[in-house]
Amino acid sequence: MSLSIYNNVMSLNSQRHLGGTQSALGKSLERLSSGLRINHAADDASGMAISEKLRGQISGLKRAMMNAQDGISMLQTAEGALGEVSSMLQRMRELAVQAANGTYTSNDRVELQKEVEQLKAEINRISTSTEFNTKKLLNGDGTALWSASSNKISALIRGNVAEGNYQISLEANKIGQSQVFKTDIMTLQDDKIGAEYVDSTANATDDTNISKVSNPKSLWATGDNDYTLTLHGSGITTSSAVATIGSYLQPGSAGTIKTDSNSISSSLTFDGYALVEITGDNASAAITYFYSATTGELLGSSTDTDISDDITTNAGFSLSATGTFQKGDKFLFSVSRGIVPSNNGQGAIEITDGPTAQEQKITINFTAASSLASTTEEITKTIYLADLDEQTGNLNIGNLDIVFAKTDDGAINTGTGTLHIAGGGEAATTTTKLKDIARFIDADGNNLFENKQELTIWGNGKSATIYLEGDDTIADLETKITDALVNELDLGSSDEQVNSHLVDYISVPSNDGNRTVKGTFIIQTALTGEQGEIAFSGDQRLIDAFSLAEIQESVSNTTLVTVKDAHTGDLIGVDETGNDRVNGVIEGIELVVDSRATVESYWDAATETIKFRENANANENHFLHVVDNSTDLQIGPNQGQTLSVSIPQLDVKGLGLENMFIVSQKLAQRAIPDIDNALTQVVTIRATIGAQINRLEHTIANLSVAHENMTASESRIRDLDMAEEMSQFTRSQILSQAGTAMLAQANQVPQMALQLLQG
Known part of the structure; x- marks a missing residue:
């Protein structure tokens, strides 16, 4: 190499x-x-992709388990609150069963009702305040939200809703009727009297402006022979007059004293009464006493020592005497100056007729500053009526107040009316004080109104307490009950004429119908059906004295309810309801219809009754806006893996107990099934919640297994x-x-x- x-x-x-x-x-x-085997995508590109996807599922499963645990906590919070509601309903049922027992008095049941009211208030508080992470659980808000265009309709949340905007039209298919109570006959105590004025003018536009009479004292009962009161205004004049009212002759006397119209001067000095008393045997002497009809005072006297020809007075008239007399014989005359008013607001009251042997004929003038009409206030005048007891010779001067109502122009409204004076045992009058009524004397002879009495009226989910005193009149009682019904319980009408007849005392009976019994009260509301039902409570002696009898049962309207989509006009559903509740037309919603939405009350003058007819605005459309606000628990790692939790509205209204009262034996009996229905609702919801809790526990177990297996799978790829x-x-x-x-x-x-x- x-x-x-x-x-x-x-x-x-x-x-x-x-x-x-x-x-x-x-x-x-x-x-x-x-x-880790894979730290970078380059380590294993496909493995990295699969692993990241699995990691997303694993973290989702872990979070879903935590969500399910939170859901269990929320449901347990709701179920715990409902457990208390269930306990309170059981207690309310026990109280209802107790109140249904006949051994309890009205006041006893009121004490039981007090606990019921506290329990109802606590149910409402629990419904409002029970929340989880600020979410309301029991008032329906956690399921749906709604609003209405009118207070004539409302909604109760019953479950998952179909949200949207709904047009609701109502049609009265059958008109119901209101509940009507009648009291016992209110009669006067034996030693008491009462006064009643009844306008008898045929033309209503000419009604006298006398509104009432009151405070009668020491007057004879008129029986079937009432006084006639005629009110004259200015510009009318009549001549002076002296008329015989009565006489008292002792055994052996056979004399008469009468007036001579030619001897009556036009310058009579007073309106009132003249009592002639024989002071000497036969025709020797007499003394005449003069009494004012406007003050009742003795104005003076006149003595005549020789009455063989006539009796001369110093008051502008003379009397002729014939026959035989004895000392102590008496004769009573009315003295009228005639009608002389000349200015607007001045007038005269002419009183004629009256009880047998005591017939009146007197005219009482109110001139100068003594006006009988005003545009700013009512005016009260006291007049005095005299009578002579034919058995004893005693002179009695009684009095009563005449109240003149305000007028539009300050002028007197002339006309004629009847003045009835009721005596002991007769039906009381509207001006009779409660302490003078025989029904308010108990078996021991005690007057109920020695102390102030409370009378509580229950209805429309509320109560109103009025206080009655002995000096209150029957008219005051009418006013107080009416005010409670209209202003405190919202059971009145927009028609004031109807409101004025919700409580009527029958002083002038009719020939037929509910008003045939004189001396009774008629009490009702301006609503038909159960919505207008009322009940009374108070001292048992007071309740027994009224002896309220239901002479007409309430009947609900039958209403045809049509629901459409407010935007498209598509028909959603139609239902006919006979209890003012509509279920099933709008999913998850129970509609509550005010009976006044389709039916209105009116006063039928011909039959003198409150009747009902289709409301003039019955065809008006109502609108309901519904939004789904249910709680969806995310119990899976992916979209759509949810559990919807919907708890209905479980306040007193939602449970159907807003009008549940146990203040009478009948109402207590009726309350028992109502409470049972409420218990059924609560138990059903608790069972549903319990089932959902069990489901969530299984969900958690399943998610745990999936989490374990998916983690193992991801581990095999990446670890x-x-x-x-x-x-x-x-x-x-x-x-x-x-x-x-x-x-x-x-x-x-x-x-x-x-x-x-x-x-």
Whole structure:
């Protein structure tokens, strides 16, 4: 072979082999250091691609297991809250069963209701406040969100919803009716009286502006012979008059005293009464006393020592006396100046008729500053009526207040009405005070209204308490109950005439219908069906005194509900409901329809009843916007591998218990199946949640197996076989050492050329 020094081919060959060995040694070191067979794509391009895909699945499976664990925690939170709701419903059922027992009084049931109300409030609080990572779980928001264009419709979330915008039209197929209560007959105590004014003007536009009479004192009961009140305005005049009211003659007396119209002067000095009392036997003497009809005061007297011809008074009239008299005989006359008002707002009250033997005929003038009309306030005038007891001769001057309503122009509205004075045992009047009603005297003779009484009205998911005092009148009781129904319980109407008849006291009975019994209350609401039902509670003696009887049961409207897509007009579904609830037309939604959406109340003057008819706005379309807000648990590493968790609305309204009351035995009985239905709902949801928790536990187990197997698969592709690689490393290490030694030897070969040169 040749010997060269310029190109050392053996050294280059050694370097090449040593470089390959060093490269293999470096890869072994990298693999042994990382524990991975594939550290770079160049190590195994296809293996790297498969491994990265598997790694994505592995991390997804790991995260899915954690998601499932979070889902279990969320469901356990909801199930724990529902466990408490279930316990509270069981307690409510126990209370309902207790209240259904006839041994309890109304007040006892109110105390039970108080606990029910607290439990209902806590169910609502749990529904609102139970959340997981700020997500509401039990109020329906975690399943769907909704809004409506009108308060006439609302939605309850029942499950996964079909989101969208819905047009809802309502049509009343059958009109229902409201619940109507009637009380016991309210009669006056034996020693009490009451007053009632009834306008009898045929033309409603000419109604007198007398609104009521009140505070009657010491008046005779009129029985079937009521007084007639005629209200005269300015510009009307009549002549003065003196009329006989009654007389008292002792045994043996046979005299008469009467008026002579020709002896009545036009300058009578007062409106009132004249009592003539014989002060001497036969025709020897008499004294005349004058009493004011506007103050009841004794104005003065006039003495006549000889009445054989007539009795002369100093009040502008004289009386003729005939027959035989005894000392103590008495005669009573009404004295009227006539009607003389001349200015707007001035007038006169003419009182005629009245109880037998005590018929009145008197005109009481209100002139000058004594106006009977105002545009700013009502005006109260007190008048006095006199009567003479034919059995005892006692003079009685009673009085009552006449209230004149405001008028538009301050002028008197003239007309004629009837004044009824009720006596003991008769039906009370609207102005009768509650403490004067016989029904409010208990079996022990105690008046219920010695102390203030509470009366609570329950309805529309709420309660309103009114306070009754002995000085409250029947009219005040009407006003208080009406205000509670309309303003506190929202059970009234937009028609004020209807509201004014929600509570009616029957002082003037009708020939037929609900208003035939005088002295009773009629109580109802302006809503049909269960939505308008009410109940009362209070002291058992008060409830017994009212003796409320349901004379008309509530009947719900039958409503045809049509649902369309609000954008395309496509029909979604149609349902006819008889309980104001619609299920199944909109997926996951239970529609609640206000009975006033299709039906309105009105006052039928002909039958004097509140009736119902199709609402003028019944054809109005309502709109409901629904958005799916359900919770989807990602329980797999890939798209679509989810579990939808939808918990319905489980507040008191969603459970159907917003109108659940146990304040009466009947309501307590009805509450039991309502609570059972609510328990069924809660138990069903708890069972569903429990099943989902079990499913998620199996999901976690399955994901764990998949994670293990996929990790093993990825390991086989990417992980390093340490034994094999160590053998490779050892070989590369030895080859590296040998290559290095040989390279050193190859580098020594050119030295041989020096030996040749030395020779």
